[in-house]
Structure formats: structure tokens, C-alpha cells
Amino acid sequence: MSNHNSDTDPDFFRQISEFWSAQLNNEIFLRGHPDIERGSKEYFDIILSARRKYIYYLPRIIEYLEASPDNSLLEVGCGMGTDTLIFAEKGFQITGIDLAQGHLQLAERLFRLYNVSGEFIKGNAEILPFSDEHFGCVFSFGVLHHTPNTPKAIQEVFRVLKPRGRAVLMLYNRMSLNNLAHWITGKGFENARRENGARHDAPVTQRFTKSQVRRMCSMFRDCEIRVEYLYGAGWGKVYDLTPKLIYHILSRIIGWHLLVYLTK
Numbered sequence: 001m002s003n004h005n006s007d008t009d010p011d012f013f014r015q016i017s018e019f020w021s022a023q024l025n026n027e028i029f030l031r032g033h034p035d036i037e038r039g040s041k042e043y044f045d046i047i048l049s050a051r052r053k054y055i056y057y058l059p060r061i062i063e064y065l066e067a068s069p070d071n072s073l074l075e076v077g078c079g080m081g082t083d084t085l086i087f088a089e090k091g092f093q094i095t096g097i098d099l100a101q102g103h104l105q106l107a108e109r110l111f112r113l114y115n116v117s118g119e120f121i122k123g124n125a126e127i128l129p130f131s132d133e134h135f136g137c138v139f140s141f142g143v144l145h146h147t148p149n150t151p152k153a154i155q156e157v158f159r160v161l162k163p164r165g166r167a168v169l170m171l172y173n174r175m176s177l178n179n180l181a182h183w184i185t186g187k188g189f190e191n192a193r194r195e196n197g198a199r200h201d202a203p204v205t206q207r208f209t210k211s212q213v214r215r216m217c218s219m220f221r222d223c224e225i226r227v228e229y230l231y232g233a234g235w236g237k238v239y240d241l242t243p244k245l246i247y248h249i250l251s252r253i254i255g256w257h258l259l260v261y262l263t264k
């Protein structure tokens with residue numbers, strides 16, 4: 001787990017926020033579209049359709065969260081709001097929070113373009129600016145492994161949930177093919193570029209085992225962990241050429257995403 005102590009290193013969050021304002025992870029889906037204007041309708045349409053393709057298990061998450069005590073949904077680390085939009089279109093009442101202003105501006109623009117409502121707030125997953133038992137459900141996708149104190153952030157998810165509230169978290173899986181491939185090649189996880197062209201990586205990218213996740217979530221009444229997503233767009237042609245049956249079988253064994261389904 002991370003060595004950073006976020007309580008004693010507040011500047012570190014500024015670095016995380018600056019990194020993610022410059023690194024728009026979903027732009028990986030625009031590789032074949034060099035001339036698309038950032039924030040245009042076409043930009044979002046391509047990203048949304050790619051997310052529906054690669055994040056094939058989103059319908060299961062929606063179904064799980066629909067059984068929450070009410071439809072108030074907090075997305076922690078909403079990024080540019082693509083999944084948030086899908087939840088809003090399903091009738092959830094949306095609050096999105098993220099550290100990175102660059103991502104939040106795009107989320108607001110996306111919601112205006114699609115004419116749906118939601119509130120977006122700049123804030124930190126480790127100190128959520130909400131009262132106890134405020135939300136019926138919480139969703140957080142690919143975020144809490146990028147913050148230094150993941151157990152603290154999960155404790156915050158628990159705190160802001162109503163009794164019987166439901167949460168779904170996606171955390172990176174240590175025991176995965178993707179983690180092994182990055183370990184062998186030494187490649188960074190987020191494929192980010194510096195202005196001079198040299199690659200660098202997110203300030204924090206933790207990978208967890210299922211038992212670490214169970215320990216961090218032990219305060220919840222129920223915790224089910226499913227393994228998904230062998231690999232995605234980052235693997236280019238390898239993804240396209242993998243027979244889908246094999247992809248789905250291996251995803252359930254050595255996939256990169258730990259989907260944590262929680263009930264308070």
C-alpha cells in the first residue's frame with residue numbers, strides 16, 4: 001500500500017490534482033480520431049460509446065445500485081462524468097466530486113450538452129464534504145487506488161451512506177495479467193506524457209489483493225468482490241483479436257478490475 005501519509009503531506013493532493021487535470025484518461029479512446037475538438041459533442045459521443053463497449057459490466061452495477069434506499073448517488077472521482085451521465089439518464093440524482101478542475105469542467109460541459117442535471121464539486125475523497133448518511137448510493141470507478149490513504153477514503157464512503165445504502169467501487173487487482181505485464185515491461189499505468197514528451201505516471205497507483213480489499217471494507221454488512229476486465233483499449237489489437245469467450249473467462253480469473261459490491 002502507499003507510503004504517503006495524506007494527513008501530513010497536504011501538498012501531495014495538489015500534485016495529484018494537477019496530474020489528473022492534465023491527464024484525461026478517457027482520451028485513450030480518441031486514438032484514431034486526431035482532429036476531434038476536446039469537449040465537443042463528437043468527442044463525448046466517441047468516449048461514451050467506447051466506455052459502453054469496454055466497461056461491459058456497467059449494467060450489473062446499475063442494477064445493484066438501483067436497489068439502494070433512494071436514488072441520491074455520489075460519484076467519488078467522477079472524472080469527466082461519462083459514467084455519471086449514464087447514471088443520470090437512469091434517473092439517479094447526481095453529485096460528482098473530483099480533485100481535478102480540468103476533469104470537472106468537462107463533466108459540467110457534458111451534462112449541459114446532454115441536457116441532464118447534476119451537481120459537480122471539487123473535493124477530496126479522503127475528506128468528503130458531506131454529512132453522515134447523506135446518500136442512498138456511492139459509485140467510484142478507478143479512483144480510490146489513486147489516493148494515498150485508500151482505507152480512509154473507503155471509511156468516508158461508509159460514513160456518507162445511509163443505512164442499507166449501497167456502494168460499488170472499482171479498484172485495481174494486484175493478481176492480474178495487466179499488473180504482471182506492467183511489472184515485466186516497466187511501463188507506467190496511466191500512459192501520461194510530460195510536455196517534453198517523456199512519459200510519467202500518476203503520483204499514486206496502488207494495486208490490491210482481494211483479501212486487502214475485504215479488510216478495508218470490513219465495516220460493511222455485505223462485501224462481494226468480482227474480478228472483471230482482462231484488458232482494454234490500452235492493449236490495442238490484442239484486445240480486438242482475443243476471442244470474446246476466452247476474454248470473459250480470463251477476465252473472471254486474472255482481470256484488472258476488482259468490482260467491490262458493498263451494502264452498509
Ligand SMILES: C[S@@+](CC[C@H](N)C(=O)[O-])C[C@H]1O[C@@H](n2cnc3c(N)ncnc32)[C@H](O)[C@@H]1O
Pocket residue numbers: 016017020021025026076077078079080081082097098099100103123124125126140141142143146147
Ligand atoms: C483514472 S481517473 C477515473 C475518472 C473516472 N472515474 C473515469 O472512470 O473516467 C481517476 C480520477 O480520480 C480522481 N482522484 C484521484 N484522487 C482523488 C481524491 N483523493 N479525491 C477525489 N478525486 C480523486 C482524479 O482527479 C481523476 O479524475
